[in-house]
Amino acid sequence: MQSSTELLHYMSGFGNEHVSEDPRCPGALPEGQNNPQVCPYGLYAEQLSGSAFTCPRPTNKRSWLYRILPSVCHKPFKPLEEGHLTHNWDEVEPDPNQERGLAPAPLLAPNGLGRNGIAVHIFVCNTSMINRCLYNSDGDFLIVPQQGKLLITTEFGKMLVEPNEICVIQQGMRFSVEVFGETRGYILEVYGAHFELPDLGPIGANGLANPRDFLVPVAWYEDRQVPGGYTVISKYQGKLFAAQQDFSPFNVVAWHGNYTPYKYHLEKFMVINSVAFDHADPSIFTVLTAKSTRPGVAVADFVIFPPRWGVANNTFRPPYYHRNCMSEFMGLIKGHYEAKEEGFQPGGASLHSMMTPHGPDADCFEKASKAKLEPERVAEGTMAFMFESSLSLAVTKWGLQTSNHLDKNYYKCWEPLKSHFNPNCK
Numbered sequence: 490m491q492s493s494t495e496l497l498h499y500m501s502g503f504g505n506e507h508v509s510e511d512p513r514c515p516g517a518l519p520e521g522q523n524n525p526q527v528c529p530y531g532l533y534a535e536q537l538s539g540s541a542f543t544c545p546r547p548t549n550k551r552s553w554l555y556r557i558l559p560s561v562c563h564k565p566f567k568p569l570e571e572g573h574l575t576h577n578w579d580e581v582e583p584d585p586n587q588e589r590g591l592a593p594a595p596l597l598a599p600n601g602l603g604r605n606g607i608a609v610h611i612f613v614c615n616t617s618m619i620n621r622c623l624y625n626s627d628g629d630f631l632i633v634p635q636q637g638k639l640l641i642t643t644e645f646g647k648m649l650v651e652p653n654e655i656c657v658i659q660q661g662m663r664f665s666v667e668v669f670g671e672t673r674g675y676i677l678e679v680y681g682a683h684f685e686l687p688d689l690g691p692i693g694a695n696g697l698a699n700p701r702d703f704l705v706p707v708a709w710y711e712d713r714q715v716p717g718g719y720t721v722i723s724k725y726q727g728k729l730f731a732a733q734q735d736f737s738p739f740n741v742v743a744w745h746g747n748y749t750p751y752k753y754h755l756e757k758f759m760v761i762n763s764v765a766f767d768h769a770d771p772s773i774f775t776v777l778t779a780k781s782t783r784p785g786v787a788v789a790d791f792v793i794f795p796p797r798w799g800v801a802n803n804t805f806r807p808p809y810y811h812r813n814c815m816s817e818f819m820g821l822i823k824g825h826y827e828a829k830e831e832g833f834q835p836g837g838a839s840l841h842s843m844m845t846p847h848g849p850d851a852d853c854f855e856k857a858s859k860a861k862l863e864p865e866r867v868a869e870g871t872m873a874f875m876f877e878s879s880l881s882l883a884v885t886k887w888g889l890q891t892s893n894h895l896d897k898n899y900y901k902c903w904e905p906l907k908s909h910f911n912p913n914c915k
């Protein structure tokens with residue numbers, strides 16, 4: 490088994506066409522074609538399609554994998570016990586209230602499993618996957634570790650993903666996770682769209698998450714026999730299925746293509762903020778977006794609230810009070826969230842559903858209304874994030890059953906807000 494201290498290599502760039510060969514087998518990539526009659530080193534060629542064959546070039550995604558045995562060599566899939574995983578969107582009565590979970594957060598918010606939807610999962614684990622891998626037939630996983638690092642072996646190679654980094658494992662990619670103690674995090678699952686970098690509009694050609702800071706693993710293979718003992722798990726139509734095979738699926742000696750897993754360090758985000766007056770909308774903090782077919786409307790945005798300077802004059806600097814036609818699921822990787830110093834804990838979560846009013850707690854409002862407006866560091870040492878979706882989210886039965894974790898007093902953080910209205914004083 491690989492130790493986490495081993496130095497891993499990556500290739501850089503978002504959505505690039507990459508080529509990679511395990512250095513133990515130079516020349517493993519066929520030259521000038523994808524399907525030679527016989528592949529170098531006697532490998533099998535296998536295409537992994539991440540888009541319809543006929544998608545326009547900018548959205549066309551596929552990779553060619555050259556592997557010791559093809560993925561098709563497995564026994565039939567059988568249903569697997571799936572614990573609290575569910576895609577039943579109507580298990581519990583809808584509830585438009587502001588919801589906040591204390592760590593460990595129990596909120597789980599799936600949406601329909603058509604080709605347009607999302608789910609939010611919370612994971613907690615302390616045991617590595619041994620001779621087991623998973624692939625998601627339904628959609629893509631954006632994984633946000635909050636505690637403990639993840640050493641993720643994929644068909645494309647290995648990635649070490651630590652808190653304050655994120656990774657994306659796209660539809661169909663097999664992966665296995667090694668952990669090093671108590672480990673926790675969040676997963677945004679998106680069906681029907683892959684993540685893209687947001688358009689920058691008038692910002693120009695650079696900024697926010699820069700393409701070169703996305704890292705892609707390099708080819709790594711093991712030729713390991715596990716007679717009857719390797720379990721491949723597929724998440725398919727919201728359920729889990731397991732198939733046995735006799736060998737490790739991480740047998741890809743070389744690959745090329747633009748459909749890969751990748752990771753990104755949130756500290757690399759080039760932050761833009763208001764430098765005159767007013768609070769800019771949080772879309773300025775979008776790291777990745779999964780677009781819907783409606784222009785400007787995301788199935789899901791991954792948004793962060795990174796450390797930055799706050800310099801706006803004559804401005805209430807924290808988030809404004811608002812009601813949003815989008816659903817806002819928030820998590821906290823470390824530190825405090827600027828709009829709520831208390832109650833929102835690292836590893837916790839909050840859900841402000843479509844049109845549910847929310848904003849800074851009373852304490853934050855009082856402080857920020859009186860604060861001397863000097864340049865100051867905001868969110869230093871912290872990292873909060875938001876999964877924002879144009880789709881409605883529902884909490885699952887499990888989320889509700891574990892509601893001893895739910896903060897039943899969340900609404901009270903706004904109760905002390907009092908009227909400052911005085912018709913005689915402008």
Ligand SMILES: O=C(O)Cc1cc(O)ccc1O
Nearest residue numbers: 770771807808809817828847
């Ligand atoms: O609700 C939140 O805390 C997230 C958020 C932050 C912000 O700066 C503006 C709008 C918004 O929804």
Ligand SMILES: [Fe+2]
Nearest residue numbers: 811817841847
């Ligand atoms: Fe909000």
